[in-house]
Amino acid sequence: MKHIKIFLALIFFICICASCGLFINRTDRHGERHGKWKHYWDKKIVQRKGKYRHGLEVGTWKYFDLKGILTKKEEYNQARYTIFTTTYYPDKKIESKGNACLLEEPGNSLHYYWQGEWLYFDESGSIMRREWYEKGVMVRKADQ
Secondary structure, eight states: OHHHHHHHHHHHHHHHHHHHTTTSSEEOTTSOEEEEEEEESSSSSEEEEEEEETTEEEEEEEEEOTTSOEEEEEEEOTTSSEEEEEEEOTTSOEEEEEEEEEEEETTTEEEEEEEEEEEEEOTTSOEEEEEEEETTEEEEEEEO
16 A cells, blocks of 8 residues: 555656656757757747757647747658648648758758648638749749
């Protein structure tokens, strides 16, 4: 019975710590960002939030404007070569979606660019146009 009480107290403590944000914005032993992170415009308004794995963004990242409204969502694939990106109108309807790529360039800089087909929607949700990109350069456009 004593072990169960200790176990429940430990679970309760972990839940309280998680809800208070004690497990947010941590680094690994090499000083790299690791786990859940929130970046802020100021001390109260979140600019973007998501997870890092040893300094690299992984999973889903959400971006917000200065009013706290979702403007963009990025979903990193397992290999981090393709990032499925969705942008939003202020009323949370989809504005555009497509793939982006993130490549390391010589000199340790990162190059983020759009790749492949992108769809653009009007505020009613209908496709307005399609655009195709190669390394960030639009190569074709088709209006609906």
